Amino acid sequence: MYITSLDKAEKSIPTMPGATGVTKQVPISAGDGAPNYCFRVFTIEPGGNTPFHSHPFEHLNYVISGQGLLVGENDEHAIGKGDFCLVLPGEKHQYKNPQGNLEALAVICAVPVNYE
Amino acid sequence: MYITSLDKAEKSIPTMPGATGVTKQVPISAGDGAPNYCFRVFTIEPGGNTPFHSHPFEHLNYVISGQGLLVGENDEHAIGKGDFCLVLPGEKHQYKNPQGNLEALAVICAVPVNYE
Numbered sequence: 001m002y003i004t005s006l007d008k009a010e011k012s013i014p015t016m017p018g019a020t021g022v023t024k025q026v027p028i029s030a031g032d033g034a035p036n037y038c039f040r041v042f043t044i045e046p047g048g049n050t051p052f053h054s055h056p057f058e059h060l061n062y063v064i065s066g067q068g069l070l071v072g073e074n075d076e077h078a079i080g081k082g083d084f085c086l087v088l089p090g091e092k093h094q095y096k097n098p099q100g101n102l103e104a105l106a107v108i109c110a111v112p113v114n115y116e
Numbered sequence: 117m118y119i120t121s122l123d124k125a126e127k128s129i130p131t132m133p134g135a136t137g138v139t140k141q142v143p144i145s146a147g148d149g150a151p152n153y154c155f156r157v158f159t160i161e162p163g164g165n166t167p168f169h170s171h172p173f174e175h176l177n178y179v180i181s182g183q184g185l186l187v188g189e190n191d192e193h194a195i196g197k198g199d200f201c202l203v204l205p206g207e208k209h210q211y212k213n214p215q216g217n218l219e220a221l222a223v224i225c226a227v228p229v230n231y232e
Contacts, residue, residue, distance in 0.1 A: 084143040
């Protein structure tokens with residue numbers, strides 16, 4: 001049994017091309033004993049975004065705070081605090097916090113631990 | 117790509133012995149296409165609790181709102197909005213919202229889809 005919060009989770013800056021204004025934390029990881037899935041949190045500042053990309057694993061999201069966009073191949077969706085999102089394996093996607101927003105967009109992004 | 121929120125997720129009342137004052141929702145389920153893991157949400161009213169039990173799968177939790185207790189075999193932990201919890205497979209556990217609290221305790225409880 002393990003309890004933590006974001007203020008205790010180490011912050012890193014994703015270096016993958018196409019990521020701007022993004023901070024990553026992993027409050028529940030394989031290192032904590034999670035056998036199958038982990039909880040990562042991406043915090044995206046106004047004007048920032050994750051890469052527009054796809055990969056062979058899914059994302060399960062919960063929006064902790066802020067507002068932004070989940071961009072797909074042919075569409076984009078407004079997302080905000082309290083929303084849940086599912087991105088399927090192989091789907092192109094990008095999380096964006098538009099310039100001019102006042103608050104960071106913080107999103108739980110749960111994935112299998114081998115993609116932590 | 118699928119986006120939803122709790123107000124759109126069907127509510128059910130868990131009937132397992134030992135659950136009191138608990139509502140279950142499954143905003144991201146196998147039925148939505150989630151291949152490995154699902155996001156369930158349990159909302160526990162003040163004075164309510166989940167069963168004190170164990171099972172062969174883990175819980176990954178995020179506390180959406182409220183305050184309460186995560187009870188283990190030999191200890192209990194205060195939990196509240198913003199906390200993340202990991203309950204390992206086989207660990208006895210119970211989520212409680214003590215009588216006298218003013219707000220419901222709402223907790224994301226992510227598990228493998230075969231235990232949805």
